[in-house]
Amino acid sequence: MAKTGRIDWRQLIRYGLLAGVAALYVSVIGMVEVFSQRSLITGVLTLGQLLLFSAPVLAGYLAVYKDDESQTAAFSLLKGVITGLFSSLPLIALVLLANAVNLRAMFVNVSPALIDILVFGQGTAVGVLLLLLSGAIWGTLGVIIHLLPDKTRHVVLVGLSWTLGAGMLSELLIQVFRPLFGSGFIRFVFQGGALKLWASIVVFILVTLLDWYWSKRREEVKTKMANLNPTQRRAGMGVGLLILLILPWILGTYLSEVLDNVGLFILMGLGLNIAVGLAGLLDLGYVATFAIGAYVMGLFTSTSSLGVGELNFWIVLPISILAAMTAGFLLALPVLHMRGDYLAITTLGFGEIIRILALSDWLSPIIGGAQGILAIPKPQIGSFVFRGPQEIYYLILAGCILAIFVSSRLNNSRTGRQWMAMREDEDVAAAMGIDTTKSKVLAFTLSAASGGLAGAIFASKLGTIFPHSFNLLISINVLSLIIVGGMGSLPGVVVGAFALVALPELLREFAEYRLLLYGALLIVMMLARPEGLWPSAVRRRELKGTEEEEIEGGEGAPVAVTAD
Amino acid sequence: MREKFFERFSWVSLVLNSFRIIVIILIVVGAFNTLQGGKYTTSQWVSLSVSGLAQGSIYALIALGYTLVYGILLMINFAHGEVFMAGAFTAVFVAEAFKESGFLDSSPLLAVTILILVAAVVSTVVAVILERVAYRPLRGAPRLVPLITAIGASFFLQYTFRGLYGSGFKSYPEVAAVQGTWHIAGNDIPIVQIVVFVAAILLMVALYWLVERTKVGKAMRAVSENKEVAALMGIDIDQIIVMTFAIGGALAGAAGVINGLYRPQGVSFTMGFFPGIKAFTAAVLGGIGNIPGAMLGGLFLGVFESIGPNLILEGLGIPAANQLKDAIAFTMLVLVLIFRPQGILGERLTEKKA
Known part of the structure; x- marks a missing residue:
């Protein structure tokens, strides 16, 4: 290890410049400018600034991360300063370059406003000095965080x-x-x-x-929770359910709408979780089942000229689930012999075929083509109409509870165990006497049911459906939330849905960068925490195993996500 | 025993076989009807096929990237379409500058060569960074893991370039030198299609030479044959893998510019998706991991996609068949994967690898 006071310049420069490049990246793609509109603490800090500064802080932290005890604090701080200074260089280069040439002709987001943010609104000369200073400060802060007990x-x-x-x-x-x-x-x-x-x-x-x-109290509370008797447990669940029931009326229309979206994604996530999380079948065409559920619901209930029968929501609901399951079943047959990558691309192909067909003029006399299906009535029970987001919420909640119940039963069932065995190693599973053909077909079919249900509710919630609502991004969304939550884990699906659907919805600035962040999240999750935020017990053991230390070392990972 | 065998397999294979028969009947009936109807003249079929060949040679160039990486790492670089986009999208700015300064029209050959180089360099850099950041740390992880990373990388790259260059569509300037048609054997063939085809073939020949005749190529083949043994022979595996990504990236970048010559419109951050999937189809069609296979698969897919809607779908009485062009490519992918996953030329693909 380094002797006391020795400075490894190469390493400092590397960390500094890497952080600087990260800061440059978020600036050039326009995140800093957009996020600057979201202030976190009035007059003190905006999200854009947080984004810019987290990189040098992280760099300072990492620069001294591997140092041993023999380093004196003063030298560590010096390292932080140096790293921070280097991290400012790419941004300074950007500022100077933007002053010299019109970068905007190519990089659309390098606007005068961005440069103004970067130089703290002080003009180039002072701004460059301020940038250096702030880099040094943030780098040192990273070191200070590391030095704290x-x-x-x-x-x-x-x-x-x-x-x-x-x-x-x-x-x-x-x-x-x-x-x-x-x-x-x-x-x-x-x-x-x-x-x-x-x-x-x-x-x-x-x-x-x-x-x-x-x-102080954690252990105590935990043992208490573990020792609850069934009655208390049931009472706890009852209270939880009660809160869920009155939730939309506390939150108001807008937030209920957000909650509904989260709920639909939880439904889809639970479904896809069966295929991806339990059976290890990477299905990228999951949106197809969602679309089929929605279109069946639309076709049979719509009061427009395309409508067939104008049936009741409650009659069509099982039909659309069955239709989605049939599609899942039919999809399963040809892909039985495929694994991994091939399966992913084939299912993606199926999803796209469904969307292209829905868009085409060929089928438009039946399903409306690009115009979609209009005038889908709201569901109702007796005289109670599920009109607004606050009412539809109950429908979605009921669907979610049903899906969670079914999934959790499946998880621990013989079938669930067969799926997991198949996920680990198909050949071994087959050798152990598992009928992999049957298991796979079952996984696809059951997985589709939940998607069909979500689609059916989606159609009657919106009242209109268009082929454009059913693109690949939905599949990717659902996949991401499963991965982020933890493959094969039911609470993980809920956590993932809230993190990936509700958060971007609440932070409007994210809208434009949502998929960028999903992409980054998928990569970072796979690199740093492949078991997800709320992993299932099996998955955790399997993926963590000997890498325990490495994952502990990834403490900075959540920060890295925002810095990307 | 015999009964048990049938019990387990017969219904699946029954469904698949009837599916196969239905597909064949549809193709035959469709083609028969169209040809019977005589809606298109021979020269129309020729021009459709030639434009298919031009489009197919672009698919082939991208497909080579999939095949090269698959040959060595046995993984599908899902983000390869985005590597293609990166080069094409960046070079469009250079092309605009060339057009404005008149360089593009005064010496088109040199200008286009420079454009290809620029795009190739950008795509190579993207591909190499991709390998370093997203794939290398995950070598040896369960197969699902790098695949998910690749999907993430694909979206990350798309939206990065959207952030860099904006979400609007751009188009390549027209190159005056390749406008117009040549009269060959009674048919008018657009020069640009010939140029695209020839340029792609030249690049493929260069690649073939690189892989078959040079030391790097030898090392690449050795690594794809057996990594451990290759390492024992003193080959730096990491370096060869980076090299493979770089070559695939360069070809994709070049394909980006060539594509821009052929179809100037519609350069945007999402442009990589469909060519990426189709090139993958082409790679699978030819037998993934097989270099001549990727070329052949690309050309075949291009032609099929070009004449398929008119030949088969219209014969079946489907209106606006060209809207379904993309669906044809996907259907073909699915069909190939179901019925001949080893592709036209592939033999290496065993059950385990699929």
């Missing part, structure tokens, strides 16, 4: 992430708090859709205190 660091990081999270979700908090505490409170705490400085400090202190308290 473990417990303090944990508390500080937890406090920081909650504070920043609260700042990011201010709009959501405002919507929830306004009916509860009144507008006066809102004006008192928030300003311009962000936390006021004092409020964020209060949040920070509260969270650190809570975290400190929690770390």
Whole structure:
């Protein structure tokens, strides 16, 4: 290891420049400018700045990460400064270059506004100095975080992430708090859709205190939770269900709409989870089942000229699920002998064929072509109509609970175990007497059911369906949420859906970069945490195994995601 | 025993065989009807086939990237379509500058060569970074893992380039030198199609020479045969893998510019998706991992896609058959994977690899 006070220049420059390139990247693709409109703490920090600064902080942290105890603190800090200075260089180059030539002709997002953000609104000369200074400061901050004693660091990081999270979700908090505490409170705490400085400090202190308290009591609470008797458990579930039932009326229309979307994706995620998570069959054409469910629902209930029969929602619901299952069954037959990559591309092909057919003039007399199907009535029970998002919510909730129930039963069933065995090694599974043909067909068929249900609800929720709603991105969305949550894990699907569907919905600035972040997330998850955020027990053992240390080392991974 | 065998396999193979028969009947009936109807003249068929060949040679160039990587790593580089897009999308800016300065019209050959080089370099860089960041750390991981990474990388690259160059469509400037037609054997054939075809063939010949005649090519073949033994022979495996990605990337970049000559419109961040999938189809069609197979598969797919809608679908009475062109390519992919997964020329593909 390095002797006391020795500076490994190459390493520092490498980390510094890498961080700088990351900062340059987020600037050039326009994230910094767009995210600067979202302020986290009024007048102090915007999301754009957070994005820019997290890279040098991380670089400073990594620069001293592997140092041993013999390093003196002063030298570590010096390393942070050096790393930080180097991390500013790519941005400085960008600023100077943008002043000299019109970069915008090629890089559309290198706007004067971006350059202004980068130089802190101070003009080029002062701005460059400020950039160097800020790089040095953030690099040092990274080192300081590393130098903190473990417990303090944990508390500080937890406090920081909650504070920043609260700042990011201010709009959501405002919507929830306004009916509860009144507008006066809102004006008192928030300003311009962000936390006021004092409020964020209060949040920070509260969270650190809570975290400190929690770390003392954690074991106690855990044992208590584990020792609950069935009645208490049932009571807990009852309370949870009650909260779920009144949720849309607390949250209001807009947030209920978001919740509905999350619910639909949970439904699809649960379905795809059977194929991908349990049986290990990577299905990229999952949107096809969703589309079939929606189109069947649309065709048989629509009151427009395309409608056939104008049947009741509740009659068509099982039909559309059956139709989706049939499609899943038919899809399964030809792909029985394919594995991995081939399966993925073939299923992707199926999904695209369905979309192209739905768009074509050939089938448009039957299913409406690009114009889609209009006038799909809302479902109703007696005189209760599922009209708005708050009512539809119950339908989706019921679907989700049903799907979760079925999935959890499947998980622990003989079939589920067969799927898992097949996922691990098909040949061995077959040798153990598992009928892989049957298992695969079953996996595809059951997996499609949930997609069909989601599609049917989707169609009657919107009232109209267009082929454009059923593109590949839906499949990718669903796949991403499964992977992020943890393949094969039911709570993982829910966590993944909230993280990937609700969050971008709430942070409008993300809209444009949503798929970029999904892509980055898929890569980072596979590299750093292939078992997902909330892994299933089996999967965790299997993927972690001997790599325990490496994953622990990836502490900075969540930061890296935002920095990308 | 015998009964049990039938019990387990017969219904699946029954379905697949009837599916096969239906497909054959549809193709025959469709083609028969169209030819019987005499809607198209011979020269129309010729021009459709020639434009199919031109399009197919572009698929073939991209397909080589899939095949090269598959040959060595046994993985499908899902993001290869985006590598193609990266080169094409970047070079369009250079092409615009060339057009403005008049360089493109005064010395078209040199200008297009430079464009191809630019695109090839950009695509190569993207492919190499992709390998380094997304694939190398995952060598030896379960197969699903690099595949998911590749899908992630594909979207990451698409939206990166959308962030860099914007979401609008751009188009390559027209090169005056390749406008117009040549009169060959009674048919008017657009010069641009001939140029595209010839350029692609030249690149493929260069690749073939590289793989078969040079030391690097020998090393590549050795690595694809057996990694451990190749390493024992003193071959740097990592370097060869990077090399493979680089060559595949360069070909894809070149394909990007050639594609721009042929179809100037529609250069955007999503342009890689369909060519990527189709090139993959071409690679599978020819037998994945097999270099001449990828070339042949590309050409075949191009021609089939070009005449298929008119020949088969119209014969079946389907209106606006050209809308279904993309569906034809996908259907073909599915059919090949079901009935002849080893492709036209492939023999290496065993059950395990598929």
